[in-house]
Amino acid sequence: MDVKDLCLGALTHGDATGYDLKKFFENTFSHCFLAGYGSIYPALAELEDEKLVSARTVPGHAGPSRKVYHLTESGRKAFLARLEATEPQHRVKSEFLVIMHFAHLLPPKRLDAVLDRHLEELGHKLALIDAYECGEAAGMKPTPGARFACGFGKAVMAAARDYIRTHRHDLAVGKKTNNQSTRQAKTRGKASQAASRNRGYTNA
Amino acid sequence: MDVKDLCLGALTHGDATGYDLKKFFENTFSHCFLAGYGSIYPALAELEDEKLVSARTVPGHAGPSRKVYHLTESGRKAFLARLEATEPQHRVKSEFLVIMHFAHLLPPKRLDAVLDRHLEELGHKLALIDAYECGEAAGMKPTPGARFACGFGKAVMAAARDYIRTHRHDLAVGKKTNNQSTRQAKTRGKASQAASRNRGYTNA
């Protein structure tokens, strides 16, 4: 599933410009899919070439002229086929968790800042879902699927927030001072390599 | 934070080859970061150019000769600096949730298959974290940070599993037969466009 498919899907909700689609993705899919202009405009151009969408140019009352895209019948069929065919992956790419993994290399101040910031972002995203609850606020009657996806996002983020709140204090254990951990890091060379061998590292 | 940084971080645990790093990422970061050979090998080559890692070539007892990489002192410093500087993003890219959003366009059979499959995959990933619980099984004593990251992943995935189990039946509501929804889709054009206008779509 690429951005082209996502554009087809969004256009099942009605005609839209590339700019509209970006906003729609940000509001409705922010918790599960991201797409920028650099993906959307090329995707729409290709879809038009393939006759899966049609475009009409409307002189813009504000700014440049707008290209309003419309899902064709073959586009709708193509999207349904894609929904059937794509295997539903679910990937997470979290710099946050990577940083957490290396918490023992971080000064406590930075650690706290990272945790606080992530809590704050979780709050923002939860508020965003509430604000655009499946499109309700914008006059759309949400489908059961949209409600399910929003609820899923909220449940997962709430769990993340709870986990951070109840476990962040475990991170400080065994790290009284920063000097200590730094010294440990220097003398950890041999032991670390021995452990690595057990794991399959450097097994010459 | 890119794959180069991730490689530096992994090498703080001990020397490793590109192949080792891939396995390490799969075992330890599978729930928060993915990196394939196409990213790892170029990353290691660049890191070697920048003198952040050193490499020694060892004749392989099985297959081609191995290039074992070692974190240099400046590499360690660079990694610590990156840990301080990178803003901790957390992105989710979920074809699964996109498909769920469009559940009303799917036949019930496919819907069930997608949900069952995602539950199965959650089970696999949870088992993977348990198996490599922060590296314990491989003889590493896990750091508090590694335990935190693993626990985070488990908490989030458990919440996802619970949500699916308790809410999957809401998806069928208002969708008694497949024919009905298909007919609705065809006659939905005007209503959909009206809703779109309310939302900011096609507001000429």
Added chain:
DNA sequence: GCCCTATATATCAACCCGATATAGGATGGG
């Protein structure tokens, strides 16, 4: 002997991400 798996490195096209360029209209403070 043959196939499959595991080890190990490397490359490539296709694609995605984030930043940037461009530009007209609305808004609002000084």
Added chain:
DNA sequence: CCCATCCTATATCGGGTTGATATATAGGGC
């Protein structure tokens, strides 16, 4: 009234990632 700023809107580019593929050897199972 002017200027700064934001919003609308399209488009492109470099750098990075993904996923597949090529290559080569050792070992286990049948």
